[in-house]
Amino acid sequence: MKKNFVLFVLIAILSSTLFGEDKTKLVVRLVSINGAHSLNSFDLLRVIRTKPSSVFNKEYFDRRLVKFDAISLKTFCISQGFLSSTVKDSVVIHDESVNIYFNITEGNQVILKQAKVLGNYKIPESQILDILSLKVNNPYNPIALNKNLSELNNEYQRFGKLFNKINVYESVEDSAEVIIEINEGKDIYIKSFSIEGIEGINHYLAERELTFNKGEIYNKDKIDHSQRRVLEAGIFSFAQISPAPISGSDSTTHLTIHMKQFKSHEWQSIGGYYPIEYYEGAEPLPGAGAEIGWRNRSINASTTNLNINLAGYLIPSQDYIYPKITFNINIGNQWFLKRRIPTQIGYFFEKFKPYGQFKDSFIARYGFRIVNQNNLTERSYLLSELKWEKFSETENLEHRTYTLTSYIDRTDHPIISTSGYRLTGMFHMSGGILGGSKSFYKIDLGFNHYSIIVNNYIFAGRYKIGKIFGWDSSNSDDPQFDLFYLGGSSSLRGWDMMRFQIDEDTGNPSGDVFRIISNWEIRFPIFWIVGGELFIDGGMLSDKLNQDELTNYLWNGGFGITIATPLAPFRLDFATPFDGTDTWRIQMGANYIF
Template sequence: MHINLLFNKKVFLLGISFFSCFLLASQKKTVKTVSIIGAEIVKESLILSAMRTKKSTIFSSQEFDSRILRLDAISVKTLYISNGFLEVSVEDSTRIVDGKVHVFLKISEGKQYFLRSVEIQGNQTITDKTINKILEFIPKKPYDPVTANKNLSLVRQEYEQYGKLFSSIMITDKIGDSVNVQIQVEEGPDVYIDTFFIEGLQSLGEDNVTREIAFKSGDLYKKEEIDLTKRRILQTGVFSYAGITPLPVAGSDTTVNVLIELRQFTQKQWSSEGGYFPIEYYRGVEPIPGIGGEIEWRNRSLARSTTNFSARVIVQGLLSEDYLYLIYPKFGMDMDFSNQWFLERRIPTRIRLFYETFTNLGQEGSLSPVMRYGLQLTSHKKLDKFSFIETGLNWEQFIGFENDQQEIEQRTFKMRGLLDRSDNPLFPHNGYRLTGEVSQTGGILGGTRDYVKIDLGINKYIQIHKKIVLAGRLKYGMIFGWEESYNDVQYEKFYLGGSSSLRGWDMLKFKVDENDMPNGDIIRLMMNWEIRFPLFWILGGELFIDGGYLTDSFRNQSIDQIEWDGGFGITLMTPLVPLRLDFAIPLIKSTGGFNSWKIQLGASYIF
């Protein structure tokens, strides 16, 4: 009897839970419209972009949340105040019709105030111009107290660059027909470092961290050196967190102790990743979208040091022209040792041993597997978050099978760099990128080949209207000393065609031989121009033209040699990278007509 009662009670409670969930689900309402009332000077599109409450569309259903709407009203008011409307009022209201919510924001803008003057007192280390620039105070422009208060911490950080750790800044404004601002600065004394303490090392030797510290006892406390120390500690690859905190010294207002708090990554771990992404499959070709995956075992602290060790197994493959199956599979294994120090100097260094087999389309049109193994020694110097200079020495051996038993030994010195001045690494809207690579194979290094390769490029991004971007790329490359007898097993020469270069041609087949096999050359010019724009939801569009040529002689170069294609594409914005589906058609120069359309699938923007 007791068991039956208990069972019935559980069934009853479960039924109540399901019924409650049903009631909650039935009470959820969606947003039908969002109306802005009273906005005259500030554009309605700017107001809507500041709100999290959106109207529902055929692609997405926007659930109504009264708490979010109240926060939206605050956000809109803040937007107005940052544009000089100091007396603005924002009222939210709703109306429900047929179970749908209609949202209204009633705005009373009030008077817009402009900044008349800024008076700064007490500053000696930092100029008036610098303070005004940081706080974004511009006379005769709308007064923006929101940005000024938000940027006060940046002024204090600027003072920390000069050892002024205990500065204070107070802003007062006098509001009449316009706004007069007074800024009172108390710089405080110069602050020096007494000593430092390290916490969180676990089993790692302390000297592995102390050598990364950019300051020493007795130095003036400078934020630049503190930030550099953080970056250098994190660059070791051992720590997931590095925090540096100044601690006041009792009885002194001019000295501090520095506490360095560390948190280490898991020292040993397995990891795997895979997907559809650009693969550097051939050296003379832009990265080609393909399917790949890898399994890695990593030890982040080899022998209680900051030497990182990893061992990987990699499998990659390119898709066929109809994207239905994999072709040219590539299998590889490597071992990697890296450290920020080399021969007791801070030279970020990586030593890599590798082995791989891959399938190329041979000169005779037959499939020819190739084995490649070797050693790489590289030094990677970061200039900022995304820019870098990398130098290295490569020794590698190629062994062909089937019809080609020739062994190829290459010894190469290589230098490559990236200067990234774009505003976003994945979705750039403004700025530019400069790329360059110079390599010397053979020469004093020896080996079976002797040639020099240079490849330079520039990407430019211009936001021409809101979210519409004009993007352009120009790349020029040349090879000196290439002999016709060299077998191009790894496509060292330049090739064009495919989703990452000239989209009006099949992969690598801009220029082909008598067997319809890819035919590269020693000089390459390539240019791409795109207009990128949003469509709806997470879909975007692009209109593009591509141009370029391949030639074997410097004297044969001319604008008339450039072959062109054009087309359009659809992009799908994923959380990682945009996916592209491009439709391109080449222009036939001899007739002035067009060839057949090509469909190219790509991961991320072409550049």
């Protein structure tokens, strides 16, 4: 019994020693990079992920991350020509905080003295050196050289040189000399192709999306374009085109097209808090929504699809919650009249309350539309819409419209952008040669840009200008949805939703025919999934543009808190107009304002 007790005590002591360690996390107090005399400290700090804690953001010590940062610093030094550089990390612990030091020995900087390309015929030497980032009399960067070899290979594949070979020879002492030896190989032609993974539908539905033909010279651009078109057909979840050499031939290839199909029938449902289109002339309003739909991706074993969707939305304001119900039936296909014209034909019905006029009766509108969308890239497109609609409350009111929209996205991420730009343009025609009871033209242009200031601090800007021509304001009973509106979490946050300009008689939101808006933000992390933003918004509404009207350009500013969610950031903004009053407004938003 005594032996068992002693054994129990020893096990308890051993367990407490092994597993009873203090789990308190160490807070990073200081991150210091020493020894770098030629390299910019700002650039070095951008390379590492370990950051010192701040008033807004508490960073915790991670030994593995420090080791990765040392490797990243070493890689960066090599990319700047310091090929013999060394990086050593050390850690000093003070109570519950830690200081991290990276000590860099740069060594001599190697300059590229000579770069020569041999065996190239299709692509000039200057272009090859540019692709490989080889600049004579500049620091030698072997990191970029090796990284960009695949891009050079892709460039050759655009010329049919599918089986090219590229060798790099370098001589490095006090300076560097590089020779790029290229064996372009023969022009490769497509002899045959096969499709795998299709069941229950005709292979022709996939083959017609291919932009290459048998007997043509191999072209990587056409291969990539074909893959994108196959996915756009709407019935395939995966598409990959893989070339393979043909035995006994050194100038032909066989292409295997691997595909996976979606389920042909499915129910879809989504819900949450997100931007909702309410008025054509206002930015999307944040609100709660739920949608349910049924989709047939392949009617009668074709690429014609049928979508039926029912949605309900609740848009909060300072006084009421405004409901909106929509119902849509759409039939679509990438092909129309034997030509590839991505087209959707549909019926729509909407019922909602006029914003700011909760006590008024519901408005119901319905109609038909034909939509054509041409995808320029994965996230850029050109869209046209021809629409006919009527309003159930006013039988004599009939709108016939044509809208052309362009969307060019050159950002690094479609939702949380940190670099790049977006361009938007919209031309809208109502009535005119189309007929209908109301005639006017609208043009709306926009530009967004994003850039990294330092570390994870992002500067973002948005500018929009729009004008309506030929608007007849004599009949105030006509729906005012196409006018421009401002105010709220999606435009000018220092004003209530759509109440930047109000009707003096009714107190309802008032729109106008000319609008300018500008927004600037600095976005930054605080801790965990919480981020912050500082912003300034400016804008104006007017019935004309002249120098006197520009004095009505009003501003607001404030700060916001963002919470990262699996889909998009949730935003809570605090804003005040710069008009001398001390009035603050709280705005909720889904996703960033732009």
